[in-house]
Amino acid sequence: xxxxxAYLIAGIATGAIYALAAIGFTLVWQTSQTIxxxxxxxxxxxxxxxxxxxxxxxxxxxxxxxxxxxVFLLIFGAGFKLVVVxxxxxxxxxxxxxxxxxxxxxxxxxxxxxxSAEAQSFPSLVxxxxxxxxxxxxxxxxxxxxxxxxxxxxxxxxxxxxxxLGRQMQATAQxxxxxxxxxxxxxxxxxxxxxxxxxxxxxxxLLISPIYLAKFSNGETIGLFAFIAAIVGGFNQVRGALVGxxxxxxxxxxxxxxxxxxxxxxxxxxLLVAIILVKPEGLMGRKEERRV
Amino acid sequence: xxxxxxxxxxxxxxxxxxxIDAALVALILGAVILWFAPVGMGRYGTYVLxxxxxxxxxxxxxxxxxxxxxxxxxxxAAFMGLGAYATAILTTKFGVSWYAAFGISGLLTxxxxxxLGFPALRVRTHYLAFVTLAFSTLVWLVLRNxxxxxxxxxxxSNINRPEFFGIKLFGALEFHRFVVVVTLILSLALWWLIRxxxxxxxxxxxxxxxxxxxLGIDTRAYTLLAFAIGSAYGGFAGALYAPLVxxxxxxxxxxxxxxxxxxxxxxGGAGYLFGPFIGALLGVVLPEWLRFAGSLYLILFAAxxxxxxxVCPQGVSGLAERGxxxxxxxxxxxx
Amino acid sequence: xSSVLEVHDLHKAFGGIKAVNGVSFSVNEGEILGIIxxxxxxxxxxxxxxxxxxxxxxxxxxxxxxxxxxxxxSALNRLGVSRTFQLLQxxxxxxxxxxxxxxxxxxxGSMLGRLFGARDAGLSEKAxxxxxxxxxxxLTDAKAGGLSYGQQxxxxxxxxxxxxxxxxxxxxxxxxxxxxxxxxxxxRLRAINAEQGATFVVIEHNMDFVxxxxxxxxxxxxxxxxxxxxxxxxxxxxxxxxxxxxx
Numbered sequence: 040x041x042x043x044x045a046y047l048i049a050g051i052a053t054g055a056i057y058a059l060a061a062i063g064f065t066l067v068w069q070t071s072q073t074i075x076x077x078x079x080x081x082x083x084x085x086x087x088x089x090x091x092x093x094x095x096x097x098x099x100x101x102x103x104x105x106x107x108x109x110v111f112l113l114i115f116g117a118g119f120k121l122v123v124v125x126x127x128x129x130x131x132x133x134x135x136x137x138x139x140x141x142x143x144x145x146x147x148x149x150x151x152x153x154x155s156a157e158a159q160s161f162p163s164l165v166x167x168x169x170x171x172x173x174x175x176x177x178x179x180x181x182x183x184x185x186x187x188x189x190x191x192x193x194x195x196x197x198x199x200x201x202x203x204l205g206r207q208m209q210a211t212a213q214x215x216x217x218x219x220x221x222x223x224x225x226x227x228x229x230x231x232x233x234x235x236x237x238x239x240x241x242x243x244x245l246l247i248s249p250i251y252l253a254k255f256s257n258g259e260t261i262g263l264f265a266f267i268a269a270i271v272g273g274f275n276q277v278r279g280a281l282v283g284x285x286x287x288x289x290x291x292x293x294x295x296x297x298x299x300x301x302x303x304x305x306x307x308x309x310l311l312v313a314i315i316l317v318k319p320e321g322l323m324g325r326k327e328e329r330r331v
Numbered sequence: 332x333x334x335x336x337x338x339x340x341x342x343x344x345x346x347x348x349x350x351i352d353a354a355l356v357a358l359i360l361g362a363v364i365l366w367f368a369p370v371g372m373g374r375y376g377t378y379v380l381x382x383x384x385x386x387x388x389x390x391x392x393x394x395x396x397x398x399x400x401x402x403x404x405x406x407x408a409a410f411m412g413l414g415a416y417a418t419a420i421l422t423t424k425f426g427v428s429w430y431a432a433f434g435i436s437g438l439l440t441x442x443x444x445x446x447l448g449f450p451a452l453r454v455r456t457h458y459l460a461f462v463t464l465a466f467s468t469l470v471w472l473v474l475r476n477x478x479x480x481x482x483x484x485x486x487x488s489n490i491n492r493p494e495f496f497g498i499k500l501f502g503a504l505e506f507h508r509f510v511v512v513v514t515l516i517l518s519l520a521l522w523w524l525i526r527x528x529x530x531x532x533x534x535x536x537x538x539x540x541x542x543x544x545x546l547g548i549d550t551r552a553y554t555l556l557a558f559a560i561g562s563a564y565g566g567f568a569g570a571l572y573a574p575l576v577x578x579x580x581x582x583x584x585x586x587x588x589x590x591x592x593x594x595x596x597x598x599g600g601a602g603y604l605f606g607p608f609i610g611a612l613l614g615v616v617l618p619e620w621l622r623f624a625g626s627l628y629l630i631l632f633a634a635x636x637x638x639x640x641x642v643c644p645q646g647v648s649g650l651a652e653r654g655x656x657x658x659x660x661x662x663x664x665x666x
Numbered sequence: 667x668s669s670v671l672e673v674h675d676l677h678k679a680f681g682g683i684k685a686v687n688g689v690s691f692s693v694n695e696g697e698i699l700g701i702i703x704x705x706x707x708x709x710x711x712x713x714x715x716x717x718x719x720x721x722x723x724x725x726x727x728x729x730x731x732x733x734x735x736x737x738x739x740s741a742l743n744r745l746g747v748s749r750t751f752q753l754l755q756x757x758x759x760x761x762x763x764x765x766x767x768x769x770x771x772x773x774x775g776s777m778l779g780r781l782f783g784a785r786d787a788g789l790s791e792k793a794x795x796x797x798x799x800x801x802x803x804x805l806t807d808a809k810a811g812g813l814s815y816g817q818q819x820x821x822x823x824x825x826x827x828x829x830x831x832x833x834x835x836x837x838x839x840x841x842x843x844x845x846x847x848x849x850x851x852x853x854r855l856r857a858i859n860a861e862q863g864a865t866f867v868v869i870e871h872n873m874d875f876v877x878x879x880x881x882x883x884x885x886x887x888x889x890x891x892x893x894x895x896x897x898x899x900x901x902x903x904x905x906x907x908x909x910x911x912x913x
Contacts, residue, residue, distance in 0.1 A: 141633040148626040528780040542755040547743035547772035
């Protein structure tokens with residue numbers, strides 16, 4: 040039982056990280072019809088950039104961190120929108136989706152060539168000790184991840200629901216045309232979601248890299264799980280992405296412990312197929328109007 | 332009716348007919364050139380040429396799915412893997428002839444395509460991308476983990492090349508010529524498919540699915556068929572790939588390879604018959620000949636595709652068409 | 667007279683907005699029924715619900731007495747129900763002839779038959795007829811995307827008739843068409859109606875067009891039926907006059 044709870048908490052912790060990536064993915068999808076197939080690489084890269092800044096300029100970690108994060112937000116928040124999405128969206132959703140695949144290759148291979156083909160350790164922001172709670176030993180790191188991730192999501196929810204800027208952003212996500220009529224600066228709101236997406240990716244990266252190390256190929260699994268979380272939870276909902284992320288994290292953690300380490304990846308995939316067959320709009324999603 | 336209009340009407344049918352024949356002639360001519368091309372090229376050069384054609388078949392299938400039916404499949408490399416492993420296992424472990432294994436690979440991937448596509452397309456079109464993404468990962472897991480069947484990371488070696496009516500095709504040149512013939516047959520089949528009413532329906536559902544449905548076109552069935560046939564081409568490509576390289580392991584069939592194949596479709600020109608050959612040339616042959624470090628070339632290739640998507644989403648074929656139109660207009664003006 | 671299409675108490679709500687709010691009518695064989703009403707009165711939504719494009723919240727649609735509510739548009743079309751859209755919907759990359767063949771091919775033979783059969787599905791002759799009938803003769807091999815707006819509109823209508831439908835729903839066929847062509851279009855529709863006994867339901871804003879073409883007219887306002895009758899009766903109906911003048 041104690042073991043089970045420990046796995047459960049580990050699952051919730053990684054699941055919360057997938058949820059961060061899934062929320063960003065959903066936000067960007069809603070406001071600009073961008074299916075970002077580079078989402079996993081978005082989570083992989085900030086840690087790599089930070090380590091690179093530390094290595095190249097011999098900076099202390101905090102300074103390297105600031106530079107890495109700033110560069111990432113600039114290029115993959117604002118730059119991504121202005122250079123990739125804006126000129127491409129007029130060609131339609133499909134070319135844009137393929138463009139993000141090209142971007143994912145560039146990011147991944149770039150991290151491999153420009154940084155390292157090997158996994159590098161990334162410092163944890165909290166002690167990695169175990170604490171004993173009611174006879175169950177729990178990793179302090181996992182607890183910290185849960186706290187930070189949920190704080191970030193809570194902050195986002197407050198921003199979206201409780202501030203004028205956030206409500207404008209939400210209106211843009213729900214219906215850009217109406218938002219434009221209401222006088223909301225739609226372009227700026229879209230840019231804001233891209234920045235938020237990048238910021239969420241940074242948080243996810245800082246949380247996950249101490250556990251899985253910083254490696255160019257990390258994005259594949261993270262991205263896959265983020266997509267699955269978004270679909271399982273319901274494509275149109277921040278809440279859905281959160282529920283989906285936690286579910287995938289827990290399923291993955293329990294599968295690794297009790298089923299097979301080789302096929303742990305398969306369990307979320309099965310979950311995805313089950314959802315598509317049984318409740319395609321996702322657990323929290325609303326049914327969409329049929330068109331064809 | 333005015334005279335120019337009449338002239339137009341009289342001139343256009345033969346022009347259309349000529350253009351269609353041009354595609355056919357180009358295919359056959361290309362095959363003849365490729366039949367003789369590797370003479371004096373050496374083993375490696377011949378191998379690269381064959382590899383180009385094999386990859387072109389895989390890209391061709393994906394071009395049907397993406398370029399003609401407007402669907403994203405992220406599992407084309409996985410389908411190639413299914414074909415390659417099915418062929419390798421059947422020929423090395425069960426003594427099945429390559430020809431039977433080739434047919435089985437195509438049927439298997441066609442069936443798997445139907446199975447995957449059916450639930451995905453029931454919902455919304457984007458879902459095919461995610462379902463194939465998941466499938467791609469699943470295939471890779473099975474290839475790597477089921478050692479008893481696939482040899483795991485060690486793969487399967489000593490895959491024999493087929494015979495052709497008693498002629499052994501073990502040499503690079505002989506096998507290359509065999510690949511040329513198979514590629515020609517598959518290209519002709521696709522050329523014919525695209526000209527059939529099915530091809531017309533594929534185009535219609537890419538251009539305007541709502542209108543297509545209102546004209547009785549079962550958009551779901553046609554999308555599913557385009558995807559399944561495209562997947563079968565992946566299986567055929569895999570069935571040729573295995574004896575070409577004579578040793579297979581899971582790495583060329585990973586998800587990232589499926590991404591690359593999609594980029595090749597776009598680079599060559601989605602929806603153009605000859606696009607896949609151009610795409611595979613850029614994506615596979617060029618880095619081999621230029622002896623580029625793998626990942627550096629990938630970055631360059633992806634960046635080129637990204638730029639193409641901004642400037643001309645129709646890829647190199649689209650660029651060529653644009654250039655051709657400009658030239659024609661200029662010469663027309665000078666006349 | 668037998669009714670081809672029956673609509674029973676059809677409702678469609680988007681969120682809280684009731685776009686169609688309890689509409690019932692039937693269309694008799696060989697009739698040309700007009701549906702008019704101010705913008706946003708639910709005409710197009712009504713069409714989309716009848717044709718399976720949208721799922722009605724409530725109500726039923728019957729074709730020859732058979733329930734076809736929620737049937738997929740492609741299946742409905744193969745039962746002989748055809749339509750045009752408010753906005754132009756031709757396939758710009760295909761030639762005029764190819765557009766027409768496309769519009770008819772799914773009514774010919776089986777799926778496999780289409781794959782292995784003739785490239786034109788045996789429809790070239792029929793397409794030529796349609797092209798002649800709609801006076802597009804000089805444009806047979808031109809790409810549909812290169813045609814003028816009026817010509818595309820004619821092609822759009824021709825496509826709807828290609829498979830010899832029994833029932834055709836036309837969504838604003840006269841929109842954006844110039845006067846000469848409008849006369850042409852009306853004449854073509856009348857001819858098809860008379861010669862092939864095809865039944866029409868027409869949504870239209872152009873009053874002259876509706877009143878001179880249709881045998882019966884239904885007036886919709888705010889998702890409900892306001893009036894029904896011959897063109898003359900509807901024109902004289904005080905409620906209709908008020909609804910139109912009020913807007």
